[in-house]
Amino acid sequence: MLVSIDRRCIKLLQELEKETEFVSIKSLSESLDQTRRQTQYDIYKINSLFEFDKLPPIEAKQHKGVRLMDVHREWLKDLLDQENKKEDSEYNYVLTQEERCAVIICENVLRNGFSTLDDLSEQLMVSKNTIFIDMKIVREKLKEYNIECEFISGKGYLINGEELEKRKVFMYYISSIYGLISDGMLDYLQDEDVKRHIEVLHKIEEELEVHYNKGIIEKLALMLHFSETGENTKWNFPQKTGSALVCVNIDHVCRSHVYGIIDKYMKDRSDDEKAYICIHLLAGRMNKEYYLYNETEEIFEELAEKLVGYFETLVGVTMDKRGSLIEDLTQHLSRSSYRYIYGINDGSELETIIRREAEELFNVVRKVADRFSHDIQCPIDDQEVAYLAVHFSSHMHRTSAKKYRYSSMLICDESEKKRENLKKRIEDNIPLIQIHEVLTKAEYTEAEKNKYEVVISTEVLDINDGYVLISKKFDNTDHINILNEVLQSRADEVSSLSDDLFDQIKPYIQKKQVGTVRSIVDHFFGSDQNSTLTQLLTRERVKCLGDKDVSLSWRDAVFQAAYPLLADGSINRHYIDSIILNVELYGAYFYFDNGVYLTHAKDTSGVFRSGVSVMTIPRGINFPHNKKIYILFVLASVDEKEHFGVLKEILKVCDSKEKTEWLLEAQNEDVLYKNLRMIAEKK
Incomplete structure (x- = not known):
């Protein structure tokens, strides 16, 4: 039997393997740059794996922490030895669907040739049927950025699009899986061609007398490795038109000292590709002479208003000092939008800090950024989400x-x-x-x-x-x-x-x-402190939808999920209608990829008392935009601070597929209520 172990668990084991004494959860979390909750959950997964192997769990003592036993150290050594020797092993790091899609995009978006189901299936070690489903997702993702993924019978998949569009999508997705690459789960950095590109880029770095943040050189080397453009490939760089928020003056870039050094080492690359690499290496050092702004900067204010509107709709609150937030975001977008357009990632550690200190806010802003990226037709990576989260955080109650x-x-x-x-x-x-x-x-x-x-x-x-x-x-x-x-x-x-x-x-x-x-x-x-969620969620407010009810429409499902709040007088029918109207207008906008949907309405005139209700739907119900919902939360709140606090707790309850599957296993309301409380109160 093949047992999967993920990257975070391996890193945690390696961190514990360094220590002979007990390590506190807090200290371990800081070393791993993750939250205490994530660390505790990883330990739970590792102990489940040890149980499968008939090993004792990780040793844990109150007020001391955790540590590995000798049998755990031997187990880890064997696992890593097998991986290093590429031997057959009963343990394997299995890519998630999201990671597989990112790998497919990175390895193929810059190619000129075809990719077949057989090739992709063998490369990613999954069935052809799984790859077929993955390719549907890949085609939809690329379509958002005007890149076409065409299937030609007898040949396979071929990706077509403007070079700049393909580059910024590549840089977005290579950043999303760079953790797998740097940890060696994906062995791209061991490729001789990649090593050669890294060596050349380091020579350029040395000649420029600068030091780039970790990952910047490596990501550019990977882009050069996977691209098949030659000396004569022409790009469509945006000009000073309404088609772009802000663009870089390519003529000015090509006259720069940095471009001259790049040209010295990369004669085989097209002028446009050298200009693109130059933009990445210049990055924050470009002054306003390098930019060609949109004719009017009012567009940044309009986009800032959209961002705030999406956040308010998602969270269901009106931002404090809304005008000030829009003003701050307008300035931020006017300075940062060139990074979206050219796929630039400056390697900042801000993302790590925000994820650790404000994980729930980061997750909400991530969803806002996903929607916003459709408006500007540019992917927004997690580093940029962290910058946006700082602005939203500073204007919240x-x-x-x-x-x-x-x-x-x-x-x-x-x-x-x-x-x-x-x-x-x-x-x-x-x-x-x-x-x-x-x-x-x-x-x-x-x-x-x-x-x-x-x-x-x-x-x-x-x-x-x-x-x-x-x-x-x-x-x-x-x-x-x-x-x-x-x-x-x-x-x-x-x-x-x-x-x-x-x-x-x-x-x-x-x-x-x-x-x-x-x-x-x-x-x-x-x-x-006690969970606000457990205070607002009573036994009477949970419901397990039986198989006989699977023919319900999504509107009926919303009504049934909200009914306990209606029955105990917390809300009236107007609030339920407002929720349904929100779904009609915006779709299932607070949808989690693991089949959970949190529904609420910004119009709280129909809320008389705060409350939360939950309904599980084992077979799922289709909501607008092909979202299949298995767990439906209804949130009603009379206080904005309380509202956001409960929202954050619901995010934690539903932050993994394992938790949602456990909730769906509940056969009755008593078990469901007990399981919800256990997850919510787990420290």
Whole structure:
């Protein structure tokens, strides 16, 4: 029997294998750049695999953490040895459908030849029927970006489209599977041709006297490897017309010093392809002379309004200070849209930080970006989603423990004009920061520092905390360092509230109870607060739809799922009609790929009391746009903060196929309710 193990589980085992002592879940999660919930779930999957192999589970001790036993270390060594020797193994990393589709696109979108079902089936180690289904998805994905995937009987699949369109789609999908590539699950980087391209690009990098972030050189090398364009291939670069948001002045690019160095090492490539590589290597160093903007910048404001509208529709709330958010997004899009158009990824670590610190918000903005990408006909990668998430986060309601913007001071020994320009760039790029004062190092005093939560300085200062040293050019590293300081400040605020409250009540606590009460206070201010979802979801609000009801229409399914809330007076019929109207207008817009749909309405006039109801549909019901729904959540809320909090919890409940399959296995409402609570309350 072939047992699959995914990349995250292998990385977790390798991380534990380095340690002989117990490792806390928090420390392990930070090492893996993932959330505690993801780490706990990976451990659960690994233990299931160990159980299959008749091995004990990973050793775990309360307040200490987890560690591998000797038998686990031997098991892992055998697994990796088999993989390195390419021997037949009962364990295999199996690509998901999403990963397979990305591989198919990356390996074929830049080719001029045909790909057959037999070739793809053998290469990806799945059946021809599976590949046939995958190709339907691939054709739909490419169609979104005006790229045609044509099937010709007796020959196979052939992909046709404009070179630039194909390049930006390639860069999007190669970024999506780059983790598999860098971990060796896909052995692209071992190919001699790829190594040759990497060597050439590193020579260019060395001659330019710059250092590119991890992955940039490798992704460009892979693009060169998979492309079959020759010296005479002509591209259709966008010009200064209404067809593009912003485009790069190719003539200016071709006159640049960077292009000259690229031309020196890549004589066999077309001028247009060399220009495209030059745009990637220039990236953030291009000044406004390189750009040809759309005739009017009003288009960026219109697109920003669309983004906000999609977010509000998806989440079901109206954004606080909506106009300010639109203004910030307008500026962001005017500066960033060239990255969408040319498929540029600058290798920033911001995505990792946002995924770790605000995973649920990132997932929501990811869905918004997917819809927005259809409007601009450009794929938007996860790095760009992280930038958008920062803007949305800064304009959302916060609890009293979190401030809207962090008061800051900037220290810089440049001219007044340069200091003001730097201040504007920081505030534009990090909406969480508000700089109230700009001083030189000579003007700065300790008293000044105490007025502000964060001091940002281009000069070295004798400060231990609340201080970020940045470069005068303000690059991605500086961006990340400031965000890290803000996130640490947030954590300190919550910790301070906990300490202050405990100090107030400590005199009234018996000595033997001090430890217990301290734990309760920390628990309240920490991340282990009771789930709002479990408070709003009662046993009477869950329903298992039987096989006899599979003939229902999707409208009937919405009504049945919402009926418990109607019956207990939480909502009226108007709210259900608003939900149905939303689906009619927008489709199943909060649909999860694992068959879960969260439905709610922005019009809350029919909501009298907050509540959540759930209905499982074992055989599924087709919703508009060919979305098959197996689990239907209905959310009604009278409070926007509560609404978003519950929405985030539902995202966690439904964030994996394994969880949804477990919920669908419930044969009655009692079991379904119990399983929902177990998932929601699992820490």
